[in-house]
Amino acid sequence: EVQLLESGGGLVQPGGSLRLSCAASGFTFMKYAMSWVRQAPGKGLEWVSGISGGGTGTFYADSVKGRFTISKDNSKTTLYLQMNSLRAEDTAMYYCAKDLGSGVITPQEFWGQGVRVTVSS
């Protein structure tokens, strides 16, 4: 059974940093691309970032490019999202997701329950 458990969210001031983690189990982690998708309160879904199975290919939404960094540790089966220079508009529920395939830009097949990030002074 696929399980994705996010952690690391919380309240942070504008300009601050947070590192989200997603512990994965139940599948061969290195074979699949992974994504972060966020949802602002009462709003729709926004794909944030994706990383290929091997970890060499990364993609970002324009809204976070240069501020967020996605990475994965295949030995620890964990996905990360380092978020710097946070803004109020980054406030959202952040979902970790296992993609359907190994390359980036494939649908998000399984989702974690999400971790809340609030950027406010």
Add this chain to the structure above:
Amino acid sequence: EIVLTQSPGILSLSPGERATLSCRASQSVRGNYVAWYQQKPGQAPRLLIYGTSTRATGFPDRFSGSGSGTDFSLTISRLEPEDFAVYYCQQCGSSPGTFGQGTKVEIK
């Protein structure tokens, strides 16, 4: 980036009725790589359809997807009580994998 526009924003129907949701792309989606997700209140989204028309595990055949190029649709042939939710389309033909704004299917 490709912009997806979903319509209608809200669809008010009764159980047993047919639901047709539309997703229009600002440019042709490479490979017709369109997915649909279902999200219920307080829950994470679930992948429903991928590759325009392939149903994900766990969803019954009353759900079907179709389309090509810039116009895609999701049809629920006969609404069951558990189908009332928000549905999002996503294009996976080019980065970023953008989502539509969602269609809420509510009980009339």
